[in-house]
Amino acid sequence: DGHGAIKLGVSLGFTGPLESLAPAMAGGAELAMGEVNAAGGILDGKMFEAVQGDSTCIDASAATSVAERLVTSDGVAGIVGAMCSGATGAILANVAVPNGIVMVSPSATSPGLTTAEDNGLFFRTAPSDARQGVIISEILAENGITNVAVSYTNNDYGKGLADAFESAFEAAGGTVTINAAHEDNKADYSAEVGALAAAGGEVLVVAGYVDSGGSGIVRAALDTGAFDTFYFPDGMVSEQLGLNFPGEIDGSFGANPGTDSNGAQLYQDMATAGGFDGTSPFSAESYDAAALIMLAMQAAGSADPADYKDTLMDVANAPGEVILPGELAKAIQILKDGGGVDYSGASAVELIGPGEAGGNYRQITFENGELVVVGYR
């Protein structure tokens, strides 16, 4: 019975340049809600209902309008979203803060959001780009690589990450031969790959999206023989990558958020059972975003954002029992019993400082066309 259910907004870019990422992300968020509902809901039987809203990624004002509708008309108690930093910033400033609604973005990684005026209402399960820059730099150094080219997707995610990486890498003594942007969803990447190849480097760091310009760059680089080893940050690491380049990227490596807690694997299996690709970028983070909101409500004993915004950090972090995907029922029970949880989830969230993921990473490589996990950091 949906009546009296708690509504959660799922505001992602269902249409627009990143539309192909959105379904798996929404799938994640709804999977979490389904799991809680199956467990009998929170707060003594309150069920959850997802309300989708298109944040488009190309129109901050439309995103605002849509969020406005979610909040004031549908009366959602929290928002999982938005997807792109631009829309996220607009919704946060124009809707979430004035109306006092909690927002947990699974994918807005812009460091700028760290300092945004948020009244403690904004969280994200994706780590800020700054952290990942250091991780990449370390992994490359361990592989003895000192000379790389970087191609990033020309948005706040790509640019922020590329900048963060470049400063970290150069501080560690490495050389970035070229740090050039590519636009997503364009027809042709020969010019970009031509420039990257001319600049040279042992490895090409592709700070893009796997189902978009990132793969386009890799494809063109492989075909022309410009590079044969790549480094893949979180926007690229997924099963899809292996399918896109069967056997062609052996020896390439990368990392995405995750821990040895096995959460990622558990989530993947759940997603597969649910009929979508759990390895698609930011899908796991979306599951976690929804889960965090719901657990925070349970912990606060209230679905009012003003109350649960303060418990969100608590459920995400130690102390308490570590919670993995599929264990939401258990977590609710613990909270009900007055215990504490340390939600780790599918992407090993650890919220730090101003409410963003601290960033545990799972290091991977490709062998015989398969994605292989080689370690955690």
Next chain:
Amino acid sequence: MIGSLFRGMTRRDLLLFAFVAVLYIGTAYVQSWNTVLGMVNLALISAIMALGVNMQWGYAGLLNVGVMGFVALGGLAAVLVSVPPTEEAVSAGGLQIVIALLLGAATVAAAVVAWGKMPPSRARGFAVAGILLVGFFVFRAVFDPAVARVEAVNPASTGYLGGLHLPVVISWPVGGLFAAGAAWIIGKSALRLRSDYLAIATLGISEIIIAILKNEDWLSRGVKNATGVPSPMPAAIDLQNDPSFVERVTAWGFDPVTASTISVKLGYMALFLAVLVALIWLTQMALNSPWGRMMRAIRDNEVAASAMGKDVTKRHLQIFILGSAVCGMAGAMLVTLDGQLTPGTYQPLRFTFLIWVMVIVGGSGNNWGSVLGGFLIYWLYIQVEPIGIWTMEMITSGMADGSWLKAHLLESAAHMRLLTMGVILLVVLRFSPRGLIPER
């Protein structure tokens, strides 16, 4: 005075406006006043953009498909006028960047002068190319290091020069000026192109403007987005924290959160409405006078108009600049409302094509048509999403749960947004090809 504002309005037009008003009010009851007021504000801005396009296309037949670029320039103005300067960045390279830009401008000016002064010959070609080339390298030599220094200043949150920290409303006319400046440059070179050639030229230029906004981080943080554009209204949250406000509205029986968000929106609405009314008055006056007649003549037949003593080039330039300035102003208003400049969101689909749809569906050549189109299409643009989802739920309601088709249909609901938009556009166009309020 008021009479000429509404000149040419018929009862049918009023009914159409009433219909759109009902759409909005109805939405308010089904959804909420907050949603609707937010939509109204954006519709007002869209209507202003549509007015600008209508001036160019409807009055003069200039096919400007670069609306997005002018809107973005207006947005840039909002940032440059209103945000506080980044002191550190300014002292690191502000002056040098300005010098570099002046050098660049001087180069172009020199090239233009040389082109004009020298007799047509191969030497002229080489001389101009030489000037441009040398100028380009000098420019880069001064510019690049300064930019590097500016962008190095705390790149994660600033890394740009910042603005003048003036009241943001000033940026509206300034946005108009920015756009007008760009329009002047474009107009001087590209306006002699005809129809679709002009269209693609403007489209190209708008893409170039966006490319600059995306890549010149020192200017407005590029794709990292410039946030924190101050609002001309008190923030809703401040109102909520203001005891006297809370007291007053609670006394009237309103919930403080709703009351505060609504009053902020009403404040914006008043500002935008004032701009729109002023613009309509100006354009109506111009259109219903010999000036308007002359523009129509030029649109009809340029050769004859010029034989009848009308300076076609000059008039085209005039209207192109004015129309673009209006779009620029709307762009500044938009960024003011959003509170941030996000270059990545400037997509032709939204800021060029959608505006065009507004103009054509409303009725090109008619100012009121543009306003109607602006409101109607914006409503659709936002509301087709729930309509699409609702339709899909209706369609699938009879199907067995868990069937493949049902899942697929529901999954596709988001795309019904575009589909519905298209269908409605086609239907409107079908039943009134000259627009809902045609030119008279």
Next chain:
Amino acid sequence: MTEPFLIGDTMSGGYGSGPDILHDCTVSVDKGEIAVIVGPNGAGKSTAMKAVFGMLDVRQGAVRLGGEDITKLTPQARVAKGMGFVPQTNNIFTSMTVEENLEMGAFLRHDDIAQTMAQVYELFPILHEKRNQAAGELSGGQRQQVAVGRALMTQPTVLMLDEPTAGVSPIVMDELFDRIIEVARTGISILMVEQNARQALEIADKGYVLVQGRNAYTDTGKALLADPEVRKSFLGG
């Protein structure tokens, strides 16, 4: 008296949903005859021609060709039935070459068109000279020649000409009238509108004076020429 070969019989009609321009207007032409329509500007001469050719709603009356009612046929169907038409304005394909214009005239023919084309070139030598030039680049009179040439290419049984001599030089005009007479002698019916009315009526078997969409005078060409009232009001004295 049997009915003429082509007749627009008591036609009334106008453009779109506008008022009637023609009021019970009748024009007709028999095999091998030349019929000329004259009248003041805006009298409805062109409208009558368009009505006969099906480019306008005939709200009352009928158009018959060889006894068959063709009121409802589309223009291209009438072309197939052997009717040819040169409109008053927009009567050439400006972006196509002169030769292609002529070829288009023969679009529905499946026999060899080379000979007809040679005849047209013989009639209008300047066209041969300019055959590979875009017709839009021609002078006013040359365009007119292309337009007539295009219609001749159809080898019609009825040829309808709306002011074929407007803007052509006297020498070409004489040639054109000569040619029209020749064409008529081969059994083709000619229905034309003319403002060079005196020359036209001189060669006409039948003349119509239209005024405000109505038949004002109808007689043989000679008789109309001789009528002082007609001369003064419509033929310029």
Next chain:
Amino acid sequence: MIVVENLHRHFGGFRAVDGASLRIETGSITGLIGPNGAGKTTLFNVIAGVLKPTSGKVTMAGEEITGLPPHELFHKGLLRTFQIAHEFSSMTVRENLMMVPGAQRGETLWETWFNRRQIEADERALLAKADEVLEFLTISHLRDEKAGNLSGGQKKLLELGRTMMVDAKIVFLDEVGAGVNRTLLNTIGDAILRLNKERGYTFVVIEHDMDFIGKICDPVICMAEGKVLAEGTLAEIKANEQVIEAYLGTGLKNKVAAG
């Protein structure tokens, strides 16, 4: 009034105007005749600034006007009509006339906003003037019709009407007569004569109707192949062998037989 010196206008390799030189005396009504394609219209277009000359020089009242744009020439008092009517088709007939006068106050944006009253007065005067011209052209019943809906001849009349809206110095008429009813053409001829006498307009008239030329024109210039072939009174021209061969011809061969 107008002196054309050794004017050339080429299209690719084709010489449409090929070294034409002529003088148009102030106050005259000059007829310009010549075979189709002789370059008459092209010559007009070059003088009126629609086409740039390949070479050569045009002066008006001693001032060089070669290559000036049409709208500037208009303000110097040079008007022209088009052989293929260039009406403003979506505007009414009346508006077609009212838009003509140059430097209207109401064409400045500023004034449309802050000087309504004056503009309205100007408009009333213009309207009266336009109606007068329409009356003269016998098309006043069409004043509110869209110009695009006029008949071929009516459009030509409108072309002529436009030149009557302002005080011109020199008017170039490109085949005003083609497609115009001969009775009306006579009236037009009278009007031209009157404008010429009373207001001192200079006219240059391209026409293929010799009666019309004979009635109003002196002198007559005959062009052929881009050059001036002959010049003189109509009688002289009519007697010129070359003109007869190239242009006038000798009448209908089949005329008698056809009767």
Next chain:
Amino acid sequence: MVDALNGLIVLANFVLIPATAYGAQLALGALGVTLIYGILRFSNFAHGDTMAFGTAITVLVTWGFQALGISFGPLPTALLALPIGIAATSLLVVGTDRAVYRFYRKQRAAPVIYLIASLGVMFVLNGLVRFIIGTDDQRFTDGERFLISVREFKAMTGLAEGLAIRTTQAITVVVAVLVVAALFWFLNRTRTGKSMRAYSDNEDLALLSGINPERVVLYTWLIVAALATTAGVLYGLDKSFKPFVYFQLLLPIFAAAIVGGLGNPLGAIAGGFVIAYSEVLITYPMKRVLGYWMPESLEPDGLVQLLSTDYKFAVSFSILLIVLLFRPTGLFKGKSL
């Protein structure tokens, strides 16, 4: 000597071959746009999505074939599926014409009305394609990917640098050349082709010449459907198929058609190459090539890049502007309405 050759091969591998292939891809798309402009007289904004639709159908059929084990030897199976895709697209565009454009033809609407109507069609197709195949990247390539790969080339020649030619690149270029030649011949030499041009020039007069306008329109759409599907499939084979990218393709395609001169098939080809080459060439850093060509002492330190790739689109559009400033209706004198 070997150095000079190596430099040349680098240039070929990173500039000449990709730009040529990309140019041919753009040209095929531009041909469709230019044909509609030339004959039906409007800029069809739905063209990108028409390509997407045709490709989506072809992809589905290809998967079907692959599942049935049907293959086309070393060539991609998609080529076998192509005719079915074309047929489906033909039905779609002809249907669209019936439902949408025919009405405006009767009304004699202004070109901009068609343009806006095509925006409406674009929105609808946008939704339709995503409904059929979703938003994701789809791969349907099989057969031999390379005519010659970098590794094979190096092994064959013993040079330090290699070059790759993909099968699809070769097919695209060949198809583009054949299609433009065929189209040129068709429009300028055949009766039907000429009647199509006549129709576009002067509809009324075409009627008076006995040309059946509906037929002309039908042929046009059929050709456009074939062109759009072929272009879309070849593009998808070479890169990948994703609906949003096809929508985005519209911009360079239009740019190509315009640079070449709208309505002119030869122009479409020329335009495609101009756009492609300017994008790739002007932003290409000459460092590596010069490294081979220059004496050791003069080898460049920097990238020797005229403009960064960030401004790739700015470059192609600037070229477009410059071309238009000197030739306002494109390289090959196109139409303007």
